[in-house]
């Protein structure tokens with residue numbers, strides 16, 4: 446089949462039942478018809494449709510052996526391939542204002558990278574190499590959407606997963622039989638879980654296990670319709686309001702869900718790593734998956750920061766605050782975030798090379814730096830919107846007020862310098878949805894945490910960064926009579 450249309454995505458969701466719980470009830474019928482999911486599934490469908498837009502088709506898809514597939518499955522072999530992947534990521538990210546981190550290309554990128562690293566999985570079991578390759582081909586062939594879950598429940602972080610008082614809480618292996626592996630316990634968190642086709646239950650990219658954690662160490666993927674697999678959703682932040690009232694939440698509300706495995710049977714052909722904490726620890730890094738995911742993440746970051754910049758400058762224009770220096774400085778901060786992200790991408794591409802699996806791979810160091818910085822930048826961008834919008838962010842009656850008995854008040858008092866009341870309301874409701882609504886607050890939490898705890902990410906960054914040349918350079922400076930000579934020599938080297 447190859448690249449699919451939105452209609453195909455929706456039909457597949459409609460055809461498969463899944464165990465999704467929200468607000469005390471199991472979703473009956475298709476998730477596409479539940480108010481928490483209708484709008485976001487429509488948005489996902491629109492992303493798939495972009496693959497058939499005549500102006501974008503060459504960018505969004507590629508051809509292999511007579512079939513057209515989504516570009517996020519394309520194994521990049523050249524810099525041009527990488528550029529094509531980058532453009533595809535940006536098109537999807539722009540389509541969602543950067544507000545859907547889990548557009549399908551995020552996890553497709555991880556799977557693409559892993560599929561080329563069969564030997565890594567073979568170290569655990571020769572069969573696992575073919576399993577990951579076959580899974581990649583299957584997901585690509587049907588253009589499936591994936592979610593993933595990597596983190597054990599937050600019961601007691603002072604203890605490792607195997608030391609928890611109830612060893613049955615975190616997802617773990619309880620049986621292995623001729624049909625597969627049986628998993629019991631829970632994981633968090635699966636963004637988009639209820640509205641994707643399959644779930645990858647993979648090791649953390651960051652948290653390292655020991656041999657005792659082997660029963661909790663695995664990589665596998667199963668359909669979301671698998672018996673015993675259950676999603677426990679938070680409340681939805683799509684409140685069923687119009688696009689006017691809730692411009693982002695009514696379109697891009699990605700659900701987050703706890704995942705429960707109630708003795709779920711994972712068939713052997715879907716197991717990629719099993720009970721080997723060491724191989725699990727290094728999986729994402731050694732296969733290049735983290736790099737290709739981060740490459741996607743940066744396009745989302747650019748799209749998101751550009752969108753916030755547009756919102757900020759519209760506010761500046763609407764209420765006439767552009768002449769104030771501190772306002773210029775604040776908007777400039779957003780511009781710097783955009784340019785910083787772009788520069789990291791450019792730098793990663795300039796130094797791209799084939800990795801050990803023959804995949805053209807952007808340079809990791811700039812991408813890693815970018816993923817350390819953005820969780821700090823994004824909350825500030827949102828703060829800037831609050832500081833610029835001020836009370837205007839609360840002077841936002843709803844769409845229905847515009848046609849109610851108080852419509853005269855609204856059309857008189859809620860105009861801005863160069864906008865009528867309706868246009869001002871549209872703008873400020875958007876700024877509210879980025880910076881203050883439940884949807885907007887979740888975006889901030891998402892950026893802070895989705896790639897892992899920033900504190901431990903910083904620790905890993907500290908340890909992995911090659912600081913030795915700088916330390917030695919200072920040592921030389923301290924012990925030379927004529928440090929200028931040393932500098933010239935080190936520059937030439």
Ligand SMILES: Cc1cc2nc3c(=O)[nH]c(=O)nc-3n(C[C@H](O)[C@H](O)[C@H](O)COP(=O)(O)OP(=O)(O)OC[C@H]3O[C@@H](n4cnc5c(N)ncnc54)[C@H](O)[C@@H]3O)c2cc1C
Pocket residue numbers: 593594595596599602633634635636637701887890891894895896897898899900901
């Ligand atoms: C909106 C959102 C979407 C997400 N989507 C997904 C998803 O799709 N798939 C997925 O797998 N995960 C997802 N996550 C989970 C994400 O990976 C985790 O939030 C992240 O890894 C941090 O883990 P935690 O939330 O369990 O925090 P914890 O590890 O419990 O940390 C809580 C606090 O304790 C501190 N702390 C805990 N342990 C230590 C330690 N050893 N040393 C120092 N400080 C420590 C942390 O710094 C932090 O301040 C999502 C998270 C969010 C917020």
Ligand SMILES: O=C(O)Cc1ccc(O)c(O)c1
Pocket residue numbers: 595648649650651652895896897898
């Ligand atoms: O690996 C971890 O520890 C955290 C992590 C990484 C990538 C993700 O997409 C994610 O949701 C969570």
